Amino acid sequence: MIDFQNVSFSYGAQQGQRSVQAVRQLSFSIEKGSQVVLIGRNGSGKSTIARLMNGLLLPDQGQVTVDGKLTTDEDSIYEIRRQCGMVFQNPDNQIIGTTVKDDVAFGPSNLGLSAEEILHRIDESLAMTGLLDLKERAPHELSGGQKQKLAIASVLAMRPDCLILDEATAMLDPIARRDIMELITDLKKNHGLTIVQITHHMEEALPADYVYVIGDGGIAFEGRPAQVFDQIDRVKEQGLAVPAHLEIARLISEQAGVRYDREEIISFSGAVRFVNRVLKDRPAGPIRECAYRPGPDESQTPVVDVSELSYAYDTPAGAPIEALHQVSMSVRPGEILGIAGHTGSGKSTLIQHLNGLIPAAEGKVLVLGRDLSQKKVVRDIRRHVGLLFQYPEDQLFEETVALDIAFAPKQQKRNPLEVEKAVLRAAKRLGIDSILDRSPFELSGGQRRRVAIAGVLAAEPDIVILDEPAAGLDPAGRDALFQDLLSLSSEGATLIIVSHDMDMMTRYADRILVLKEGRVAGIGTPAQIAASASFLDQAHLDMPAPKRFLDALAGEFGDLDTSCFNVMDAAEALLAATRRTADG
Known part of the structure; x- marks a missing residue:
């Protein structure tokens, strides 16, 4: 055709x-x-x-x-x-x-x-x-x-x-x-x-x-x-990824020395059958527990503290639409907090309260210890809080990539040399230093997103808030972005990341806040949030792919650690697990 x-x-x-x-x-x-x-x-x-x-x-x-x-x-x-x-x-x-x-x-x-x-x-x-x-x-x-x-x-x-x-x-x-x-x-x-x-x-x-x-x-x-x-x-x-179930099956095949049928393991159910068959008579290896990121220091004073926050959007006709209902949360210095939830759950509304784009009508929002209900505070806080919107084209407007990234440092009244250094530092971090002379509007969607993120990072904020930062990025770009975000965290920045991608959230976040219909449905470590498939399903979220694969085999193994969020850990957990006996 x-x-x-x-x-x-x-x-x-x-x-x-x-x-x-x-x-x-x-x-x-x-x-x-x-x-x-x-x-x-x-x-x-x-x-x-x-x-x-x-x-x-x-x-x-x-x-x-x-x-x-x-x-x-x-x-x-x-x-x-x-x-x-x-x-x-x-x-x-x-x-x-x-x-x-x-x-x-x-x-x-x-x-x-x-x-x-x-x-x-x-x-x-x-x-x-x-x-x-x-x-x-x-x-x-x-x-x-x-x-x-x-x-x-x-x-x-x-x-x-x-x-x-x-x-x-x-x-x-x-x-x-x-x-x-x-x-x-x-x-x-x-x-x-x-x-x-x-x-x-x-x-x-x-x-x-x-x-x-x-x-x-x-x-x-x-x-x-x-x-x-x-x-x-x-x-x-090519900078792409392989579906998790297929890669786990391949790793098990290599470790066990058993050939696989690519037409069988291309499907999730076929990969589960293959792994179950391969490990049927294989002796268990040493006990292997999945690795976790250490949590934030609970003794530190929160840099973001939200108490009983509610908000409703006015409508042209009829009653206002409630977007947030008594949301309370806190974020510690250097923490990576993920915010997840279905479309319309209130995620974007919540983060727009954190730099004063939306004033708190009911409840309290404290950022770096300062109350955002005061307009003077909001102007100053925005120098310390960087916000990336869901659609990067909403905040790109200059003729070239370099000028777009330079906008925030210029607004901070830095001298030209400092602006240039900030632009190059942010561009190299995002891998876009080779396209600084191009128009942001002729770039691909993923490239535009990198430019928008670089524009936020060039201001060197203490708190970085990113709304779906990896949407539209290829798998290698997504992994590289999150590795860069980890390095920002290690340098002292606090990160708040809104995303539907539970695979990335469970691998990189310290804690995850789940919103459902404007309310807090749950908050906890990745292992706690991903412990229940029904909870995630009710919140319209996917179980992380490696854990979903392990859950499908959990009934066959007595000591299988299913809280693994990358394929290598999942494969090693399977090889270490002991198969249940018929009466066990």
Whole structure:
């Protein structure tokens, strides 16, 4: 259906900036009705390739065809864009209607269809995405997952043959992400759509028919999911990760000297069966307990102290919407506190109270011992508290990356040499020192996020608050970011990190605060928070993948430590565990 022949594309030089080649001599094809996933590092060219597919970008060399029609043919471009609908990472960027049904109606209206046909397509596409009961709702009243479904419904109303999803699940909580993946499966299986998906969640690539690993604007390697993820070293060389269950199974295979079937262990259940079978008669090794980060010093005075904080948002009509209800928490110097919860649980509202963006209407917020109810205090505290918003484009505005990072140090009245040093230090920490002369608006989503984080760190705050800092980052970039955050903590900074990613939170946070519907559902160490699968499920959070794998085998082993949050610890815990006897 989609065919690339020797395609190259460069982002042109603007205002003296250098030209950057994003796609190089790329040739591949996508069959009608297939599900194809593109994975690769930030800046590897994935999003550019997606935009070349439906003519949002046109190749400098080579040709792209959709059902035989050239994307460079002006007479065909509107039909190509109808055939290949695109859904972006942030649904707010493509929602324009005042109601759900108005937004879905926009596309069919532009096709010149009759009112009767438009109404039929509205109901049809909303029913397919499970939003039919919400068609009179205003889009801003929807959750993040519902907004993404609305973006998909608006594309489906155009009756496309192909759905292109560019990191469409990156900002969603685990439940919403699963809903979108189930919808994608249904659209392929029951409606015959071709699916092209770009993702950094490796588990989302497993149901695909074919996977392309993109590197440096071309195809690094390709194959069925089992073929691609069987090449663990090559996958990691590309800055990507392997699903935890598969990597644990491979580690057990190597240690036990037993061959594996890659088609079996590609699925979670198959990997569990394989490990269970391999360890059936293997003698247990020495007892191995999983490692934990030491907790904060409880004797220290908190740098953040929140007491009985409640907050409600006003609405144009009707009662205010309560976002926080009697939330109490404290953070110690040098601590890494994770804040987790479903979309709309109050996470962003809470952290915006911590630097005075939202004044405490009910309850008390103390930061560095000072009460943020006083306006004078708020102005001074913001010099000590850095805040990264959920969407990096919300705080990028300068012409170049260097100028954007330099903004905060300049506002602190530092001299030019100090500003330059702060910019270079932050840029090197985030691995973006090679793109300082580029416009932040021509970067990939992951690169923009690094720039936004660098802009926060350049101010050298005592407290760093990051809202979904790793969303949109490739696995290697995500790991590198959290390692950098650990080094910040060791240098004395206090970190508050909002994230849906329980794998990263349990590996790096000292404690995790879980919010549910604006209330504190729980707070404790990673092991305490991850102890109950039902608790996490009720909070719309995923069990960390290594622990989920161990939990699946816990019934078979008497002394298995299931509180392991990385694959190496999980594999060693399994090798050390003693199998239960029939009567044990």
